[in-house]
Structures are given as structure tokens and as C-alpha cells.
Amino acid sequence: MSKSILLYWATGGNVEKAAQQIYAELGAEKLEMADLASFDYHRFDEFDNFIFGIATVGAEIWRDTQGDNYWNDFFVNLENTSFEGKKFAFYGLGNQVLYPEHYVDALGYLKKEVEKRKGTIVGYWPTEGYSFTDSEGVADGKFFGLALDEDFQKDLTPERIKQWTAQISREMGL
Numbered sequence: 107m108s109k110s111i112l113l114y115w116a117t118g119g120n121v122e123k124a125a126q127q128i129y130a131e132l133g134a135e136k137l138e139m140a141d142l143a144s145f146d147y148h149r150f151d152e153f154d155n156f157i158f159g160i161a162t163v164g165a166e167i168w169r170d171t172q173g174d175n176y177w178n179d180f181f182v183n184l185e186n187t188s189f190e191g192k193k194f195a196f197y198g199l200g201n202q203v204l205y206p207e208h209y210v211d212a213l214g215y216l217k218k219e220v221e222k223r224k225g226t227i228v229g230y231w232p233t234e235g236y237s238f239t240d241s242e243g244v245a246d247g248k249f250f251g252l253a254l255d256e257d258f259q260k261d262l263t264p265e266r267i268k269q270w271t272a273q274i275s276r277e278m279g280l
């Protein structure tokens with residue numbers, strides 16, 4: 107049986123809240139869950155499917171090698187690890203009203219890091235129903251994962267998560 111895990115960072119805010127909703131939707135028998143600071147990256151090869159949760163909080167923060175940037179540490183630790191044969195789905199928190207030119211940019215960062223290591227990305231999500239001008243997390247009218255906006259579209263989050271988890275369940279064969 108394939109093994110799946112949801113990894114997210116940061117804790118204590120909207121990314122963690124969405125992680126709990128996704129976990130509740132998919133069920134503990136299908137999925138493990140851990141925040142990135144608690145996850146031992148040596149366990150990476152145990153898993154076939156990964157869900158990654160991230161917030162866009164300014165490129166200077168999530169690309170920085172300083173501070174509590176656990177996504178950066180994660181990818182540096184797995185720099186020479188092949189992701190081939192594994193599936194990856196992303197969800198990203200952002201704010202399309204205050205940052206319309208950079209809405210959920212961090213989805214683009216995750217895509218780049220995963221593709222560099224030859225992972226397969228699933229969970230692409232349509233841009234209909236969002237209002238923004240630019241994003242590094244979009245190509246061909248699709249986000250590279252589920253885009254969430256707890257600041258301005260909070261009421262849409264539960265239904266989006268429900269639909270997206272059903273979609274990735276199919277795509278990952280959960």
C-alpha cells in the first residue's frame with residue numbers, strides 16, 4: 107500500500123488550520139501529517155505521496171536561508187535526493203487583495219524545487235473565482251496547487267478543500 111504524508115509550514119496560523127481541514131477530509135488512515143520542523147527528512151523515502159502546505163509571506167522570507175525557513179532547509183537537505191516516481195500536491199495560502207501581483211507565489215517555488223528533483227505534480231487548480239493580477243504560482247490558467255485566501259475568501263475555503271481533496275485522492279490513488 108502506498109504511504110502519504112502532509113507536510114506544512116508555518117505553524118499556528120492559516121497554513122496549519124488548512125492542514126487540519128485537509129487531514130480531516132482525507133482521514134488519518136490515508137495520511138500522516140507533520141509540521142516541517144518536526145519531520146525527520148531521513149524518512150522522505152518512506153512515502154509515495156506528499157501534500158505540501160505553504161504561505162507566501164514575501165520572497166525575502168521564504169527564499170532566505172536565515173531564520174525559521176523550514177521549506178528552504180527541507181529542500182537543501184534533500185538537494186541530491188531523487189523525487190522520481192513520487193507524487194506531490196501543493197496548497198498555498200495568500201492574500202489576493204493586499205498582494206495581487208504576488209498572489210500565492212510560493213506555489214511556484216514548490217513546483218520548481220519538486221520538478222528539479224523529478225517529482226510528479228498533481229492537484230492543479232483553476233484560477234476562476236480569484237481576483238489577482240500576477241502570480242508565480244500560475245501557468246496556463248491553472249494554479250500549481252490549491253490556492254486559499256483566509257484573509258478575503260475565508261467562506262470559500264471549506265468547499266475548495268473538499269473539492270481539491272477529492273481531486274488529489276483520485277490523482278494520487280489514495
Ligand SMILES: Cc1cc2nc3c(=O)[nH]c(=O)nc-3n(C[C@H](O)[C@H](O)[C@H](O)COP(=O)(O)O)c2cc1C
Nearest residue numbers: 119120121161162163164199200201205208209210
Ligand atoms: C509580511 C507578509 C507578506 C505577505 N506577502 C504575501 C504575498 O506576497 N503574496 C500573497 O499572496 N500573500 C502574502 N501574504 C499573506 C499571507 O500569505 C496570508 O495572510 C496567509 O494566510 C498567512 O498564513 P499563516 O497564517 O499560516 O502565516 C503576506 C503576509 C505577510 C504577513
